[in-house]
Amino acid sequence: MTANTTAESSTSTPLLDLQALVVSVRRRRRLWCSLALIGLLLGAAFAVLRPPPPTAATKVLVAHQEDQPNDTGTLIRTDVELLKTTRIASKALQSLKSPDKPEDFMRDYRGTGLTNNLMQIDVTADSEAKAVARAKALAEAFVADHVRRMRETAKAEAKALLDQRERMRDELDKVNEAIGGRSPESGDPKESASIESLFSRRAELNSRIADFAQRAEEARVGTPRLIAGTQIVDAPRAVPHSVPKAAVTSAGIGLVLGFVLGIAVAAVATVVADRPVLRRDIAAHLGASVIAELPRLPRRTARLWQLRRTRAARARLATSLARTVRGAAEPVSLLELGSARSVGVIALDVARALATDGPVVIVDGLPGPQLARLHTESGDPEVVSGERAEAVPQQTRRIGVGSVAPGTAWTDLRFLGAQTVLVVRAGHGRTAWLHTVARQLDDLDIPVIGVVLIDPDPRDRTDGTLWDGLHSALRGPVNRLPRQNGTGQLRTERPPVPAARVPNSDQEAR
Numbered sequence: 001m002t003a004n005t006t007a008e009s010s011t012s013t014p015l016l017d018l019q020a021l022v023v024s025v026r027r028r029r030r031l032w033c034s035l036a037l038i039g040l041l042l043g044a045a046f047a048v049l050r051p052p053p054p055t056a057a058t059k060v061l062v063a064h065q066e067d068q069p070n071d072t073g074t075l076i077r078t079d080v081e082l083l084k085t086t087r088i089a090s091k092a093l094q095s096l097k098s099p100d101k102p103e104d105f106m107r108d109y110r111g112t113g114l115t116n117n118l119m120q121i122d123v124t125a126d127s128e129a130k131a132v133a134r135a136k137a138l139a140e141a142f143v144a145d146h147v148r149r150m151r152e153t154a155k156a157e158a159k160a161l162l163d164q165r166e167r168m169r170d171e172l173d174k175v176n177e178a179i180g181g182r183s184p185e186s187g188d189p190k191e192s193a194s195i196e197s198l199f200s201r202r203a204e205l206n207s208r209i210a211d212f213a214q215r216a217e218e219a220r221v222g223t224p225r226l227i228a229g230t231q232i233v234d235a236p237r238a239v240p241h242s243v244p245k246a247a248v249t250s251a252g253i254g255l256v257l258g259f260v261l262g263i264a265v266a267a268v269a270t271v272v273a274d275r276p277v278l279r280r281d282i283a284a285h286l287g288a289s290v291i292a293e294l295p296r297l298p299r300r301t302a303r304l305w306q307l308r309r310t311r312a313a314r315a316r317l318a319t320s321l322a323r324t325v326r327g328a329a330e331p332v333s334l335l336e337l338g339s340a341r342s343v344g345v346i347a348l349d350v351a352r353a354l355a356t357d358g359p360v361v362i363v364d365g366l367p368g369p370q371l372a373r374l375h376t377e378s379g380d381p382e383v384v385s386g387e388r389a390e391a392v393p394q395q396t397r398r399i400g401v402g403s404v405a406p407g408t409a410w411t412d413l414r415f416l417g418a419q420t421v422l423v424v425r426a427g428h429g430r431t432a433w434l435h436t437v438a439r440q441l442d443d444l445d446i447p448v449i450g451v452v453l454i455d456p457d458p459r460d461r462t463d464g465t466l467w468d469g470l471h472s473a474l475r476g477p478v479n480r481l482p483r484q485n486g487t488g489q490l491r492t493e494r495p496p497v498p499a500a501r502v503p504n505s506d507q508e509a510r
Contacts, residue, residue, distance in 0.1 A: 019278065040258065046250055056123050057237065064226070090102045108123060179202065295310050331418055332421065333401065336424075361397070406433065
């Protein structure tokens with residue numbers, strides 16, 4: 001197994017790169033900030049334009065015969081569901097003498113169990129007075145229905161107990177008759193045992209009759225206590241509504257929902273678009289190291305310190321590229337991908353830096369008039385089109401400027417320069433297109449000196465340098481020896497790549 005294979009197996013590509021995902025989502029902050037702002041405005045507008053209807057609230061204390069300290073709220077939930085029945089709604093409408101249908105009225109109120117015995121009733125209406133009246137009628141109808149059900153339950157329980165007592169009394173009368181017809185002084189042992197059994201049965205029946213009578217009395221006595229415990233404890237009142245408070249609350253909810261939606265949309269768009277933004281990913285897909293970075297050119301409304309920082313970065317980049325062009329034996333071109341304006345500015349800066357060494361001409365191979373629109377100072381290098389490039393004298397240094405965007409005429413890139421520096425905007429090109437650019441330049445035998453990354457992420461700490469071979473980690477111009485191909489034309493080729501040896505191993509990785 002070679003060293004390259006070992007390295008690939010030890011650092012396998014993850015299914016989802018979270019770091020790249022976070023960076024891409026952060027770069028789409030305009031999207032999710034816009035959605036968050038839209039949610040904020042929509043929430044505030046909804047609260048102002050669609051205020052809630054007038055609402056009244058009341059609280060009812062509900063007593064249950066089956067109340068237990070460890071009740072989980074089953075009884076009060078049952079009361080809430082009973083409140084949402086047509087029987088109670090009909091009684092409330094009858095007391096209000098309203099022609100509305102119970103089914104329609106049921107949609108205008110709701111019950112909420114606050115504790116095991118406390119229920120809140122909220123009613124909406126066209127006005128506050130009507131809402132208060134409906135809440136009062138609904139609470140009274142519920143209390144009356146609850147009291148009626150408790151009385152009927154207690155009456156049925158007492159009647160069942162009394163009926164059972166009467167059956168016990170009838171049986172007791174039969175036992176007494178059986179005892180009265182026998183003499184306890186008879187000498188027959190069997191007769192004595194039978195009489196003893198009858199006496200025991202009579203005592204048991206007397207005890208059960210007394211128990212049934214006591215339970216029936218308790219059922220009657222307990223009902224008034226439960227009836228008195230079921231009452232309206234908080235009189236119906238209109239619920240105050242504050243427009244500013246509702247607007248702030250709705251705006252906050254809209255802000256959060258918009259922010260979450262924006263983050264989700266940005267994440268999905270990032271995964272679907274598959275546009276690399278990290279230095280390491282762009283370098284890996286293009287097969288060339290990132291040799292310099294440049295912030296996005298600021299707008300006219302940019303702050304002073306942003307302008308100073310960008311100018312300093314441009315000066316450093318122009319000095320570095322000018323040094324590279326001076327040491328090159330063949331013309332060097334600047335090819336852009338998503339940064340047509342930036343590549344024109346860079347070309348002018350580099351040409352100005354080289355103008356001290358001799359005449360410099362910029363060959364404009366861009367599809368649009370980007371270079372023509374740039375403001376040029378007096379004495380700036382001449383800009384010629386691709387058609388006029390052949391008329392440039394041989395002793396004049398040339399800097400070609402072109403594009404590798406979709407629709408590029410690849411064969412024309414040979415006339416811009418034998419070597420190139422790619423000026424790529426982070427997050428612009430898809431992974432498949434970056435591979436296409438690298439493959440096309442390799443087929444044209446145009447080595448890539450390096451990549452200038454435009455608008456990089458300021459928090460990107462990845463390494464944009466490739467270390468797996470000279471052919472893909474170029475640090476400067478490549479001096480190639482010309483040789484004659486089969487057509488009789490001179491052709492240049494790259495120097496051979498030496499084999500990389502693995503430490504403490506006899507195997508080679510080519």
